[in-house]
C-alpha cells in the first residue's frame with residue numbers, strides 16, 4: 315500500500331526535496347508545504363499532520379483546544395516488538411501530542427463548530443480509548459452547544475495494543491452520533507488519506523455528510539489483504555475516494571484547497587433555508603448569464619437542496635418516532 319511508505323527516508327532525499335509517492339515528481343519542500351502538501355505535478359494529496367489541518371481549517375486564532383489532559387494508558391501491559399508503554403512515550407516525544415486526536419471549538423468562515431482532527435503521525439492515527447473518548451466528547455460538546463461537528467479522519471484503524479477496549483470505541487462514538495442526530499444536530503466526516511479499519515467502520519462513515527479528499531484510501535481491510543483472501547484481482551481504483559463516490563459510499567470529493575469553503579457552505583445549508591434559496595437564485599442568475607449552461611443546472615441544484623432538506627426532515631421525523 316502506498317501509504318505505508320509515507321515517512322520512509324528513501325522517499326525523502328535530503329531535507330529540501332520530497333518525492334511524490336504517486337507520480338514520482340521531485341517537489342521542492344518549501345513549495346510543497348506552501349501548497350499544504352498537495353503535489354504540484356499530479357495534485358496527489360499527502361497526509362496532512364493534525365496541527366497543520368487545524369491551522370488550515372479553522373479561522374485564524376479561533377481554535378480553542380479542549381480535553382488536553384487525556385492520555386493513553388497501557389492497561390493490558392501489551393508487548394508487541396516493544397512494550398506499548400514505550401511506544402506511547404516515543405510517539406508522545408516524537409509528535410509533542412498526548413494521543414492521535416485533537417479536539418476544540420473554532421469558527422470556519424465565521425461559522426462556529428466543534429472540530430475534531432486525527433493525527434496520523436501518532437501511531438498511525440490508531441483509535442484507542444483516548445481517540446474514541448475525544449471523538450465522543452467532541453460530539454457531546456456539539457450537542458451541548460448546538461453546534462455542528464466536523465471530524466477529519468485519518469487512521470490505520472483500532473489500536474490493537476488496547477485490545478477490546480479499542481474496539482468498544484466504535485460503538486461508543488456511533489452512539490454519540492446517534493444522540494446528536496436524534497437531537498437534530500449536524501455532523502460532517504472528512505475522510506482523508508488513509509482512513510481504514512475501525513474508524514471507517516464507525517464514526518467516519520456514520521456522520522450526516524461524508525466528504526473525502528481526492529484519491530484517499532478509504533476501506534476496512536487493506537486492498538492487498540482482500541485480494542489475497544478472495545483470490546481475485548480487484549477493480550481499478552478499488553477503495554479510492556473516486557471509486558467510493560461512484561458507489562455511493564461518499565457524498566462528495568473536495569480538494570484540500572476548497573475544503574474550508576465547502577464546509578462553511580454545508581454548515582450554512584444545515585442551519586438556514588434562506589442560504590439555500592439565495593444559492594439557488596445565484597445559480598439561476600449565473601445560468602442566465604451563460605446560456606451554454608441551461609437553467610436545468612440551477613433547478614437540479616435546487617432539487618438537490620430540497621432533497622437534502624427532505625432527508626433532514628425525514629430523519630428528524632424518524633428520530634422523533636424513535637424518541638417517542
Ligand SMILES: [Zn+2]
Nearest residue numbers: 334337353356
Ligand atoms: Zn505527484
